[in-house]
Amino acid sequence: MSTVKKYTDVIIRLPADTARSVLGLTKSKGIDIRTSDSGDTVGLPEATEGLLLKVRLLHPQARFAIRKGRREEKLEVELPEKIAALMNCPNPSCVTSQPKEPAAPEFKVVREEPLTLQCLYCGRYVPKGGITPDLFEVTRFIPPAKSTF
C-alpha cells in the first residue's frame, strides 16, 4: 500500500492571475490567496505531493515553500520520470480515454524546459501549453483493481 505524501503550510508563488487554477484542483479548506501585479501567492494548510505536482505541471514557473513559523523553507517539487494516473491524455482516441479500457494514463517527461510530456500509450506529445486544468479532472480514470478481502 502506498502512502500519500502530504505537506503542511505550503506556500505557492505563481504568475499573476493564475491562483484560481489551484482552487480547482483542491477541496482544501482555509486556502489563502493573495494577488498582486507581480504575482499570486497561494497558502495551503495542507497539500499532497500529487496536488503540488499538478500545480508544477500547470505552471512550470511556480515556486514552492513551506512555512515554518516566521521562516520559509524552499520546497523543490521534482518532476518524476513518469507521471502515472495524475492527468488524462488530451488525445480523445487514446486507449486511456476510452471508458471501458482499464488503463490509467501514464506520461514520460520528455523535456523539462520547455516542459513536454509524452503519453506512453498513444505517443502523443503534450507541450507546456497543452497541459490544462481539465486534464486533471479524473472522471475518466479507472480506479485500480481493489481486493474485496
Ligand SMILES: [Zn+2]
Ligand atoms: Zn494518450
